[in-house]
Amino acid sequence: MDESEFLASYDPRAFPPVAVTVDVVALTIREGALHVLLVRRGEQPHAGRWALPGGFIRPAEDLAEAAVRELAEETGLTPRVHIEQLASYGAPDRDPRMRIVSVSYLAFAPHLPDPRAGSDAADAAWHRADRLPELAFDHGRILGEGLERARAKLEYTPLATTFVGETFTISELRGVYETVWSVPLHAGNFHRKILSVPGFVESTGETTESGGARGGPRAKLYRAGDARLLHPALLRPAREEEVR
Amino acid sequence: MDESEFLASYDPRAFPPVAVTVDVVALTIREGALHVLLVRRGEQPHAGRWALPGGFIRPAEDLAEAAVRELAEETGLTPRVHIEQLASYGAPDRDPRMRIVSVSYLAFAPHLPDPRAGSDAADAAWHRADRLPELAFDHGRILGEGLERARAKLEYTPLATTFVGETFTISELRGVYETVWSVPLHAGNFHRKILSVPGFVESTGETTESGGARGGPRAKLYRAGDARLLHPALLRPAREEEVR
């Protein structure tokens, strides 16, 4: 039997049924705090509970496409978001309906608008990452791993620039790091450090229109540079506890 | 309709059929070179071609369990291997049979034996990572990403100790780094660096029975320490090309 004969006789329904979903951990910063997008489930199971936006993949669609589509469908958010794969979860009992394997994605974007509820979701809203409700399925774990991934990626990629606007000040960038890492950073040292990493930011030659809300000089404006990796990296303050 | 009524009326077959497989990138070092475990496919499609060991997940089995089982079944390898999830691949046309989403795993182990062919595989063998044949499906890409992940993890985790025996010398450890990274490292600096990372290795108080094959003093023996992350990390020599 050659390959074409084999394929003609092949019955896909012979395998036990499995479904594949994508779930998205979408992050943004609003009002100085890290926020996660959650939807309130409108259908069983776990109806009424908060969950990550997501859903079943469609036949001719790649995984990342499905993640972008679900984000748009359930929340009305359609900006060009950075999206990257996080991990997959397939414990046999993670969904009571049937065997479901979920591929999770991480999405970042600057000052996103309030979402509108879409078809599957009764409600969609940004939640502060430090004050989260109990989530449906194993979404609490997925979200936790997404947050940790985002924190880690700030260290060695220019990810932070995707949380700010087209142009930004070094202080705004510092705000992103402080918010996501939940640590205060030294303004002077941070400033010098950012400018010393080749390709992280490039000057626009402009400055802000006015000083800060509580005074101070006008800050220079920068835009994201062409670096894809930061070298040397910006390491988080040592976390001895996490090492062993 | 409450949740139990909903589940009773739920028909899993209503969704388009998808299958989930696991594929394993198993790495070891033999004869001073990094090797990858490949199996020759015994069935259609791609019969006769080399591929990563793997296969369909079973109903009551978690993803990581499936990866370990497939590795054992197809190759006869059953040692306690480190295994960790790599990524998932779900392009609609990646398998001609049907829609298949593959979750890939990375496995490491020290001086593994020659595999024996299992049920699904006509043949199984270790291949040098720098001389690979063309692989079935998108396994070439998966393997490439697995190798890069392994190289990166050597930097900030004690992964290298899983490639050597229970006890080892600093030189053996250096050999792992040199092999996986394909770069020569300075013996003296490497030695001091390893001993300066808290919890990476701990002394056994013993030394090797005899000096090296071509002479030299007996080296002290170490075992893996309790660190889960290396701090400070062992960074690869700067790769300017990869930064932009």
Added chain:
DNA sequence: ACAATAGTGTCTTTGAGACAATATGGA
């Protein structure tokens, strides 16, 4: 005037890496 902030200067400490030196044991 006062306070807050942007940006720069300086110093200390740590760590990476180049290079040298010493000691040991196999062939």
Added chain:
DNA sequence: TCCATATTGTCTCAAAGACACTATTGT
């Protein structure tokens, strides 16, 4: 003996972080 290797020492440079200082702007 000769040579490869293990281990330690020394020096230089890069970078992180603490701290101080100046300049600018809003209130």
